[in-house]
Amino acid sequence: MNITVLKPGMHTLLQDAGRYGYQHSGVPVSGAMDLFSHRVANIVAGNHGDAATLEMTLQGPRLEFADDALISICGADLSPSIDAEPVPEGKAVCIRAGSVLQFGTCRAGCRAYLAINGGFDVPAVMGSRSTYETARLGGLQGRALVKGDILRAGARQTGLYPGLNQELSRARRAFAVPKWSVNQHVEKLGRVPQVVRIIPGRHWEAFAAARSLLTDSAFRIAPDSNRMGFRLDGPAVRLEKPLELLSEAVSFGTIQVPPGGKPIILMADRQTTGGYPRIAEVASVDLHLLAQLKPGDSLRFELVSLAQAQALYLMREQEMLAIREAVELHMGL
Amino acid sequence: MGDRALVIEFGDAADPVLSSHIAAVAQHMRASPPAGVLDIVPTYTTLAVHYDPAEVEDGDSPYEALAAQLASWLEKEPPGSTVEGRAVEIPVCYGGEFGEDLDALAIRNGLQPDAVMRLHSAARYHVHMLGFVPGFAYLGGLDPRLATPRRDSPRPKVPAGSVAIGGSHTGIFPLETPGGWHLIGRTPLRLFTPESEPPCLLNAGDTVRFVPIDAAQFASLSRGQP
Numbered sequence: 001m002n003i004t005v006l007k008p009g010m011h012t013l014l015q016d017a018g019r020y021g022y023q024h025s026g027v028p029v030s031g032a033m034d035l036f037s038h039r040v041a042n043i044v045a046g047n048h049g050d051a052a053t054l055e056m057t058l059q060g061p062r063l064e065f066a067d068d069a070l071i072s073i074c075g076a077d078l079s080p081s082i083d084a085e086p087v088p089e090g091k092a093v094c095i096r097a098g099s100v101l102q103f104g105t106c107r108a109g110c111r112a113y114l115a116i117n118g119g120f121d122v123p124a125v126m127g128s129r130s131t132y133e134t135a136r137l138g139g140l141q142g143r144a145l146v147k148g149d150i151l152r153a154g155a156r157q158t159g160l161y162p163g164l165n166q167e168l169s170r171a172r173r174a175f176a177v178p179k180w181s182v183n184q185h186v187e188k189l190g191r192v193p194q195v196v197r198i199i200p201g202r203h204w205e206a207f208a209a210a211r212s213l214l215t216d217s218a219f220r221i222a223p224d225s226n227r228m229g230f231r232l233d234g235p236a237v238r239l240e241k242p243l244e245l246l247s248e249a250v251s252f253g254t255i256q257v258p259p260g261g262k263p264i265i266l267m268a269d270r271q272t273t274g275g276y277p278r279i280a281e282v283a284s285v286d287l288h289l290l291a292q293l294k295p296g297d298s299l300r301f302e303l304v305s306l307a308q309a310q311a312l313y314l315m316r317e318q319e320m321l322a323i324r325e326a327v328e329l330h331m332g333l
Numbered sequence: 334m335g336d337r338a339l340v341i342e343f344g345d346a347a348d349p350v351l352s353s354h355i356a357a358v359a360q361h362m363r364a365s366p367p368a369g370v371l372d373i374v375p376t377y378t379t380l381a382v383h384y385d386p387a388e389v390e391d392g393d394s395p396y397e398a399l400a401a402q403l404a405s406w407l408e409k410e411p412p413g414s415t416v417e418g419r420a421v422e423i424p425v426c427y428g429g430e431f432g433e434d435l436d437a438l439a440i441r442n443g444l445q446p447d448a449v450m451r452l453h454s455a456a457r458y459h460v461h462m463l464g465f466v467p468g469f470a471y472l473g474g475l476d477p478r479l480a481t482p483r484r485d486s487p488r489p490k491v492p493a494g495s496v497a498i499g500g501s502h503t504g505i506f507p508l509e510t511p512g513g514w515h516l517i518g519r520t521p522l523r524l525f526t527p528e529s530e531p532p533c534l535l536n537a538g539d540t541v542r543f544v545p546i547d548a549a550q551f552a553s554l555s556r557g558q559p
Contacts (some may be wrong), residue, residue: 023372023383024359025525025533026463077364125527135467135508137527202334246347246463247471249374249381251335273376273464281335309336310386310395317387 001118001158002066005149009061009103014120014139015268017050019128023272029252030130033227033268033291037075040182041115043324044092046070046160046331051119051130053137054151056112060103061145067097069153070117070160074182076109076189076292083174085116086240089183094164099174109189118154126181132269160331165173176185180330182323188289191220193298198284199309201278203243207310210237214255214263214279215301222262223295227269230290236261239277247275253282253290255330265290271324283309285316334381339400339556340358341380341407349459353415355380356462356537358407360416364385367396376462377471416538418460423505425454425496425518425543432518438481438498449517450545452476453496453503458541463533468525469509470535475503487513493554494519496543507533518543521554 015038018031032038038053045051054061060078073080073089080087083099089112095101103112122129122140133140140149167176188194204211219234238261250256255268256276265282266274267290282290283304291297304312334340352375359375360383366373369388374381382403386395390402426452428435439446441510458472465471480501491497491512496505499514506512507524524534535541546554 020371020383022467022532023374024463024467024537025467025531026465027373027532098519105511109401126532134510134524135527137467199336202340247462248340248376248379249334249338249383249464251338252384253335271465272374273462278334284336306336306396307394313336313386314395 001153003062003067003143003151004064004328005064005147006064006100007062007102008145008147008149009056010059011057012061012145013055013121013131013133014129015055015131016052016129018268019126019130019138022126023249026272027126027135027137028132028269028272030132031128031268032113034113034149034288034294035074035186036112036185036288038115039320040090040115040323041072041074043320043327044074044090045070045115045181046092046117046157047115047119050113051154052122052253054114054120054145056103056108057236058110058113060112062100063093063151064100065097069095070156071095071101072115073112074115075112077107077186078112079104079107085174087175088177089125090160090179091177092164094161094168094176096168096174106294108186110294111291116153117160118156121152130229134269162332178330181328185288189292190300193300194289194293195302196290196299197283197304197309197312198255198280198301199304199306202248202282203277204244206239206277207237207257207279208240210239210261211279213237215303218298218300219263220298221293221295225295227267229270230265230293230320232265237263237279243277245275245277246297247273250274250278251281253281253284253287254278255282267291282314283312285309285312288314336386338381339396340420341382341403342378344378347368347377347461349461350415352461353418353538354413356416357414358410359537361410361414362406367399367406369399376464383497413553416444418536418538418540418541420540421535422542423520424546424550424554425520426475426546426548427453427518428434429548431548431551432496432516434515435517438479438515438517439551442478444478449479452479453517454543454545456519458539460511460535460537460539460541463478463535464538465476466506466510467527467555468533468535469504470533470539470541471504472541475501477501479503481515481527483513484515491516492519494521494524496520498519521551
């Protein structure tokens with residue numbers, strides 16, 4: 001099963017849930033910025049484990065499918081179409097051999113995820129297929145897609161969505177989709193300012209005077225933001241007095257503040273350690289909303305406790321199970 | 334540290350004995366980690382444990398449950414344990430095209446370039462931790478006479494293998510990355526090899542010595558690298 005890259009899109013990368021087990025060697029976790037959409041795309045495409053998906057940012061690629069395939073697209077609305085006909089997100093899509101999937105304007109969010117049944121077939125490097133460009137690790141030769149690349153998919157599981165396959169063979173259309181779709185939180189993607197929940201960080205107390213600025217002001221995603229980190233424009237959040245810190249480990253969602261007072265939220269390609277004071281940590285359940293913000297978008301922070309954040313996390317995992325069960329009913333398994 | 338990691342504090346100052354102990358705890362913990370643990374990261378004074386709250390056993394409050402498990406685990410750890418570090422020699426070609434900031438750094442510190450080389454290669458350095466990029470070792474033990482504030486504007490590209498000084502630290506850049514440190518030399522060795530286990534030449538607890546080589550030796554050692 002081959003897919004030819006006719007146009008690569010702005011920054012299209014193979015990602016999975018990330019490369020764990022090597023942070024003590026300084027190897028970043030990487031992985032999908034919006035893990036929620038990545039996971040839902042895999043569930044809908046009928047993948048059981050953590051298959052690699054294509055992370056497409058703002059401007060998606062143009063892809064030609066050599067064979068029939070079962071795919072799904074979740075996350076940002078990048079106006080996907082197959083042979084010029086709009087194709088809905090959050091649904092299983094049976095695409096006909098020879099068809100071309102392409103993307104148009106970004107209408108909501110920033111990053112969309114394309115999953116294919118069987119998974120994109122690239123070797124796992126240090127246990128993950130995620131692309132980490134700085135060290136040229138994982139993905140397709142450790143880099144973003146370029147024109148002319150051939151993506152391969154693993155063996156397709158037969159018998160999934162029997163109704164869709166029948167419809168594809170009857171109709172003349174380039175693809176077939178079901179009536180149902182999954183709840184993928186798209187309704188939240190266009191919300192301005194986006195509300196992102198945080199919990200106090202390691203140095204919350206050292207920001208005693210300035211920390212209310214974090215929760216009472218709106219911030220904007222600065223232009224020099226990327227998969228490593230989002231820089232925030234807004235009021236300067238300064239320490240009471242300078243802190244001499246030794247480097248320590250950081251997480252996905254750590255909000256650190258360099259001396260200038262301009263906070264940085266660490267994202268998927270973050271370094272494993274950092275030496276700036278950390279004012280707060282983004283609650284994991286809201287990281288997917290953050291990942292859908294683009295430079296210029298505004299956000300606000302809302303303080304919750306660690307216990308609340310973990311309770312929300314456990315609820316989200318229950319929701320994931322419920323989504324999987326609901327989708328499997330449609331799959332005909 | 335957030336809802337998916339916790340930090341255990343062991344002290345508050347950079348000290349080879351302390352970081353070597355934390356590395357030992359990390360190594361032992363990694364051999365049989367509690368359920369849900371994804372990564373164990375030793376640093377100068379702390380140990381970070383990254384975990385999946387949904388996979389922690391008895392997880393009404395995953396944080397409380399894991400913290401209790403780790404506390405009882407730490408009670409069994411011998412208090413003075415240290416990691417068995419290796420002594421690693423790093424060949425370095427100093428100055429010239431390999432270390433273009435060597436002369437300027439010497440002038441700035443009132444030294445001859447030869448003296449910089451001598452002082453830098455005479456010391457034994459301790460690997461406190463890894464971070465920044467894959468295979469980058471935070472080394473302790475730079476002679477204070479060589480300490481130099483970082484460059485005003487970082488270089489967009491520092492070649493892989495560069496040996497550099499930034500503030501009171503010295504280090505080796507495993508990959509081509511941007512960097513604000515002063516380049517004094519380069520090693521032909523590969524610091525990070527993803528297909529090896531462990532993937533890094535240097536690991537927490539190791540000691541490092543720099544051995545001066547000339548351009549011809551650099552070339553022949555480079556050919557020996559995969």
